[in-house]
Amino acid sequence: MKLPLALQNPSFRAFWGGTLISVTGFQMLRFTQFWLIFDITDSSLYIGYLALASGIPTIVFNIIGGVYADRLNQKMLVFTTQFLLALFIFILCFLTFIGIVNEWHILLLALLSGSVEAFDQPARRALYPSLIDREAIPSGVALLSGIWPGTRIISPAIAGFLIVWTSVAFAILISALGFLIMAIIALTLKVNFSPQQKNTSPLEDLLEGFSYINSHSIFKFIISITFFQSFFALAYIPMMPVIAKEVLTLGPEAQGILLGASGLGALSTTIVIAIKPNLGSKFFHVVIGSFLSGISVIIFALSSVLSGSYYLAIICMFIVGIFGTLPAISAQSSLQLSVPNNLRGRIMGLYGLTFSLRPLSGFQAGLISGFTNPTFAIAFGGAALSIFTVTSFITNKNVRKFNQIIDKQ
Incomplete structure (x- = not known):
């Protein structure tokens, strides 16, 4: 093999x-x-x-x-x-x-x-x-x-x-x-690319990166979808102690197993894509995958509160891990395939900023939970991601032509 x-x-x-x-x-x-x-x-x-x-x-x-x-x-x-x-x-x-x-x-x-x-x-x-x-x-x-x-x-x-x-x-x-x-x-490491000597200031370089993203709506969509994934849909991670203790009435070991199930789903997805990188289209992975990622988070939240089943929650978390990872991997590979080498650091810096916001997902979920309840806060995060994905698909023709645009870059 x-x-x-x-x-x-x-x-x-x-x-x-x-x-x-x-x-x-x-x-x-x-x-x-x-x-x-x-x-x-x-x-x-x-x-x-x-x-x-x-x-x-x-x-x-x-x-x-x-x-x-x-x-x-x-x-x-x-x-x-x-x-x-x-x-x-x-x-x-x-x-x-x-x-x-x-x-x-x-x-x-x-x-x-x-x-x-x-x-x-x-x-x-x-x-x-x-x-x-x-x-x-x-x-x-x-x-x-x-x-x-x-x-x-x-x-x-x-x-x-x-x-x-x-x-x-x-x-x-x-x-x-x-x-x-x-x-x-x-x-x-043997590197095939070296940065060019620059006569511009760091501020000018930063503005050039913003300008490049702003002029390519498909890249704005990729970075935005990653933001919604990190800031909203992943709020289930910091909220998991509350779900385990108050909703499922279980101990800390259940929290670890639930998050482990999500990690196992994510790992399974990465292994499949690593072995078969061309399996499925980028449109399906990023656009449809993001929509299903949000839906899977909603299903996890609703099933936890409606059924109270620990084993069903484990299955749901495994699925959440699959659909949460699928668009994330394809979004990053789409950027890496498309951006020019001399802008790669700045674009990936902007892309990476969305991941840095993950700890703040617990803050927004905590606020929503304080006014409602933990399962609503988690479901809200999933809904935000799915709604943004559908809205982008309807209003942005470049999202509908995702494959063609990425392939042309």
């Missing part, structure tokens, strides 16, 4: 392997940070502070990171960001090991790490298409996308076992090694 097309390239194999290790470290770090700050403060409020400290810099600086991904050597930029992230985590490990770590150390280092991540993410998304041929890009997008749901299933468990069997400091140390390994791998 042949490897997926993108993995047949040695440089991409190294990049994919390094990303797998790095993201595993990232997921372990997030779990350990939340556990550590709650253990120190015994306050759930500080968990919220930590989420803000990690998320706000990424939201603020992501677009700027995209600008510099187009101006600087992307390989060296990935090396630098991964090295700095490893350094910050080593500092947290040391403070924890000697027993003087406090909540402000954790928050400050999370703030610094979030700022660096804003430059790391656009650089990585801009870098990997230059490692592979154009026809391998959909396979590459699927393989890299599959890392996140896959590690989301196993990384928290690894971190938890390390904390129990060894110590918090050792769990943090293993996380740091993941970033350091990725930094070293970045130096070995």
